[in-house]
Amino acid sequence: MTEMRERITRRIARELEDGDVVNLGIGMPTMVADFIPDDIRVIFQSENGFVGMGPRPPKGEEDPDLVNAGSEPVTIKTGGAFFDSTLSFAIIRGGHLDATVLGALQVDEQGNLANWKIPGKLVPGMGGAMDLTVGARQVIVATSHTTKKGQPKILPECTLPLTAKGEVDLIVTELAVFRVTGQGLLLKEIAEDTTVKEVKEKTAAGFSIAPELITFA
Amino acid sequence: MTEMRERITRRIARELEDGDVVNLGIGMPTMVADFIPDDIRVIFQSENGFVGMGPRPPKGEEDPDLVNAGSEPVTIKTGGAFFDSTLSFAIIRGGHLDATVLGALQVDEQGNLANWKIPGKLVPGMGGAMDLTVGARQVIVATSHTTKKGQPKILPECTLPLTAKGEVDLIVTELAVFRVTGQGLLLKEIAEDTTVKEVKEKTAAGFSIAPELITFA
Amino acid sequence: MVKIVDKEQIKQLFANGQRLMIGGFIECGAPHRLIDLLLESGVRNLTLIGNDTGFDDQKSGQLVVERRLSRVIVSHIGTNKETGRQMNSGDLEVELIPQGTLVEQIRAGGAGLGGVLTPTGIGTPVAEGSRTLEVDGREYLLAKPLRADLALVKAWKADRDGNLLFRYAARNFNPVIAMAGDRVVVEAEEIVPTGEIDPNQVMTPGIFVDYILRNGEE
Amino acid sequence: MVKIVDKEQIKQLFANGQRLMIGGFIECGAPHRLIDLLLESGVRNLTLIGNDTGFDDQKSGQLVVERRLSRVIVSHIGTNKETGRQMNSGDLEVELIPQGTLVEQIRAGGAGLGGVLTPTGIGTPVAEGSRTLEVDGREYLLAKPLRADLALVKAWKADRDGNLLFRYAARNFNPVIAMAGDRVVVEAEEIVPTGEIDPNQVMTPGIFVDYILRNGEE
Numbered sequence: 125m126t127e128m129r130e131r132i133t134r135r136i137a138r139e140l141e142d143g144d145v146v147n148l149g150i151g152m153p154t155m156v157a158d159f160i161p162d163d164i165r166v167i168f169q170s171e172n173g174f175v176g177m178g179p180r181p182p183k184g185e186e187d188p189d190l191v192n193a194g195s196e197p198v199t200i201k202t203g204g205a206f207f208d209s210t211l212s213f214a215i216i217r218g219g220h221l222d223a224t225v226l227g228a229l230q231v232d233e234q235g236n237l238a239n240w241k242i243p244g245k246l247v248p249g250m251g252g253a254m255d256l257t258v259g260a261r262q263v264i265v266a267t268s269h270t271t272k273k274g275q276p277k278i279l280p281e282c283t284l285p286l287t288a289k290g291e292v293d294l295i296v297t298e299l300a301v302f303r304v305t306g307q308g309l310l311l312k313e314i315a316e317d318t319t320v321k322e323v324k325e326k327t328a329a330g331f332s333i334a335p336e337l338i339t340f341a
Numbered sequence: 342m343t344e345m346r347e348r349i350t351r352r353i354a355r356e357l358e359d360g361d362v363v364n365l366g367i368g369m370p371t372m373v374a375d376f377i378p379d380d381i382r383v384i385f386q387s388e389n390g391f392v393g394m395g396p397r398p399p400k401g402e403e404d405p406d407l408v409n410a411g412s413e414p415v416t417i418k419t420g421g422a423f424f425d426s427t428l429s430f431a432i433i434r435g436g437h438l439d440a441t442v443l444g445a446l447q448v449d450e451q452g453n454l455a456n457w458k459i460p461g462k463l464v465p466g467m468g469g470a471m472d473l474t475v476g477a478r479q480v481i482v483a484t485s486h487t488t489k490k491g492q493p494k495i496l497p498e499c500t501l502p503l504t505a506k507g508e509v510d511l512i513v514t515e516l517a518v519f520r521v522t523g524q525g526l527l528l529k530e531i532a533e534d535t536t537v538k539e540v541k542e543k544t545a546a547g548f549s550i551a552p553e554l555i556t557f558a
Numbered sequence: 559m560v561k562i563v564d565k566e567q568i569k570q571l572f573a574n575g576q577r578l579m580i581g582g583f584i585e586c587g588a589p590h591r592l593i594d595l596l597l598e599s600g601v602r603n604l605t606l607i608g609n610d611t612g613f614d615d616q617k618s619g620q621l622v623v624e625r626r627l628s629r630v631i632v633s634h635i636g637t638n639k640e641t642g643r644q645m646n647s648g649d650l651e652v653e654l655i656p657q658g659t660l661v662e663q664i665r666a667g668g669a670g671l672g673g674v675l676t677p678t679g680i681g682t683p684v685a686e687g688s689r690t691l692e693v694d695g696r697e698y699l700l701a702k703p704l705r706a707d708l709a710l711v712k713a714w715k716a717d718r719d720g721n722l723l724f725r726y727a728a729r730n731f732n733p734v735i736a737m738a739g740d741r742v743v744v745e746a747e748e749i750v751p752t753g754e755i756d757p758n759q760v761m762t763p764g765i766f767v768d769y770i771l772r773n774g775e776e
Numbered sequence: 777m778v779k780i781v782d783k784e785q786i787k788q789l790f791a792n793g794q795r796l797m798i799g800g801f802i803e804c805g806a807p808h809r810l811i812d813l814l815l816e817s818g819v820r821n822l823t824l825i826g827n828d829t830g831f832d833d834q835k836s837g838q839l840v841v842e843r844r845l846s847r848v849i850v851s852h853i854g855t856n857k858e859t860g861r862q863m864n865s866g867d868l869e870v871e872l873i874p875q876g877t878l879v880e881q882i883r884a885g886g887a888g889l890g891g892v893l894t895p896t897g898i899g900t901p902v903a904e905g906s907r908t909l910e911v912d913g914r915e916y917l918l919a920k921p922l923r924a925d926l927a928l929v930k931a932w933k934a935d936r937d938g939n940l941l942f943r944y945a946a947r948n949f950n951p952v953i954a955m956a957g958d959r960v961v962v963e964a965e966e967i968v969p970t971g972e973i974d975p976n977q978v979m980t981p982g983i984f985v986d987y988i989l990r991n992g993e994e
Binding site (some may be wrong): 236250 | 584636654657734
């Protein structure tokens with residue numbers, strides 16, 4: 125499990141470029157920050173009100189006023205800045221984020237995302253996710269390829285209530301990297317320990333395959 | 342002239358209460374601040390971005406970054422605060438001002454105000470005046486009773502382009518104090534050196550007269 | 559004019575059926591002492607407007623756990639299991655709004671706007687029942703202003719004129735709800751003499767604030 | 777990522793026909809050194825979005841006096857006689873907008889909103905030709921978002937990461953236009969090392985800023 129999450133977030137980290145301003149969703153996406161190479165600088169935004177988010181502080185140095193949107197203790201880097209929620213969402217919705225990384229319950233070949241509600245079961249609420257998907261220049265979905273029960277999460281069409289319509293740009297799982305194009309999904313990379321056949325079996329959505337299919341570890 | 346302006350603004354100062362937050366328009370209205378009694382505290386807002394505006398500093402102590410909306414050097418009182426134009430107009434339009442005092446080209450018996458444009462002649466622009474009239478709880482007009490040529494400025498209906506429709510609450514001139522009511526103007530006070538007859542002659546709008554007509558100096 | 563008042567005076571501000579805005583983001587920056595007084599006061603049937611309903615084992619969450627709320631207008635309830643239970647049993651009405659839309663609705667309420675147009679939520683269930691408008695070829699949802707009877711704000715420092723500073727991520731919704739309450743009540747970690755806060759650095763001007771809870775009684 | 781650049785690099789950002797937002801309120805807080813470079817660069821046919829057109833005998837006003845503008849979107853032109861003259865002669869298109877509406881339009885442009893509804897101007901000539909909406913029984917004007925190719929900002933202090941502080945009333949439109957330009961150019965009285973500005977006190981986060989004019993060349 126940890127290995128899967130590490131593989132996904134390590135791969136996503138490679139999408140980010142020097143100078144990018146990025147919001148990482150709660151849960152697995154936060155791990156992306158651990159894999160940014162030392163020679164580039166990525167500025168992390170936290171929707172509860174700051175840019176320049178740094179890693180968890182050493183034990184005993186946590187500050188209750190300095191937490192990320194998932195209530196985990198974090199730090200502020202030199203050059204960071206705090207602000208209120210109106211400015212935080214002006215940044216998010218206003219196109220000032222280069223990318224956001226979000227988890228998924230379902231994602232589909234039109235770039236739709238569902239991650240905030242399972243009717244009758246789980247209704248955590250959308251928090252900032254709908255604004256992030258609408259506002260960020262690039263929306264990257266970090267998700268296990270299938271549910272715990274082995275059901276595909278990448279579908280021809282989401283059946284759960286949507287978080288965003290047609291906003292997803294890239295889907296990264298432990299098995300594959302898909303780009304969402306106007307013509308559906310394009311399989312760009314597969315994991316070193318899988319095959320196109322396995323990816324096809326575990327993906328409910330149709331997809332085309334890039335001429336030069338790359339392998340990732 | 343100075344005497345007239347002093348009388349008008351001195352009278353308006355008496356409308357303001359301890360704790361009020363007030364915006365004074367450019368020109369004559371700024372003089373209101375000079376007549377606030379020492380035993381009450383009125384907080385002046387300046388739409389270019391602060392509350393707690395104080396009087397003009399002594400010569401040589403002017404600071405180009407500390408001016409009112411009319412570009413005159415002012416000071417900041419202890420307890421004041423600076424902010425940007427979005428917050429300044431959130432204060433103004435959002436009902437956080439107890440009163441605003443504005444000049445007039447024309448004002449009428451429906452509480453309409455015209456003070457930003459004489460078509461073909463003078464088009465300074467409305468600046469913050471339209472927001473002030475819509476947002477402040479009480480809109481007080483400070484104006485000479487007639488134009489320099491002796492024409493009435495208080496009319497049955499404004500003929501110049503409006504700044505605000507039906508927002509004026511009180512009109513104070515060197516001759517009279519009118520309250521704007523749902524039934525037109527009510528003459529509440531007259532200056533000690535005038536008569537109701539003179540006020541009638543110099544006012545184009547109709548008005549009723551308060552049962553207890555007060556005199557002001 | 560700001561009044562610095564004691565606990566009993568704060569409690570007298572509360573009443574059954576009120577509409578409350580409460581600052582904070584999942585407990586961070588929430589006015590825990592004011593919430594304590596709210597709980598002690600025994601008022602019920604409240605509407606809460608804020609980011610979330612806190613943690614069920616921490617202070618803000620107790621408003622739900624102790625069943626003081628009949629309606630919540632929030633962006634997230636996932637950290638308080640009791641909110642979901644009361645929603646499912648029909649005891650609590652839950653209106654979920656995207657966080658960026660919610661904060662703009664509160665700002666609009668405080669800034670005298672009739673609403674804002676947001677692209678957020680178009681094509682999702684959030685758009686159902688909402689008024690939509692097309693502006694220059696793009697579709698937007700109309701988000702209407704929100705106001706409250708009382709806004710409960712947590713500040714880091716307050717001066718005696720009500721000028722406020724917030725600290726780190728504890729700022730969040732606090733400055734915006736301070737604009738949108740008919741009465742605005744503040745608890746501050748520290749109350750300092752007026753003049754101690756640089757007027758350039760004030761985050762919420764004192765003109766928004768009505769009451770500050772006196773410190774040092776606990 | 778913020779770049780600290782020299783005058784010549786700034787001048788290369790300017791082009792004929794651009795749409796510019798310029799901070800300041802009748803010269804106070806206006807980026808006078810950037811305006812000098814704009815004048816030196818010789819560009820023309822510009823659209824100016826800002827509070828006003830300055831004083832005709834001071835720096836901001838020279839953009840009008842030297843006939844660099846073909847259109848202005850402002851709240852006030854009364855302090856620059858030349859603006860009125862060029863308007864009357866048909867050489868300059870002047871769009872007058874209430875100040876509070878103008879600043880919300882710029883904010884909407886920077887914050888990804890499709891516009892805001894404002895009561896300001898209802899019943900006045902401002903409402904003519906504007907889209908109006910009724911919300912809960914009250915009538916509002918739709919104010920659409922404004923953006924610009926370049927925003928020219930005057931800060932008091934900037935750190936090398938572009939975090940900005942403003943001083944006194946020189947703040948005015950500067951923070952909001954810093955959100956609404958495709959590229960944001962800053963002149964600062966002082967450029968300080970990153971870390972010198974308290975992250976709690978930053979007024980404009982550096983992520984909005986693209987270029988800072990290097991100091992000390994004059």
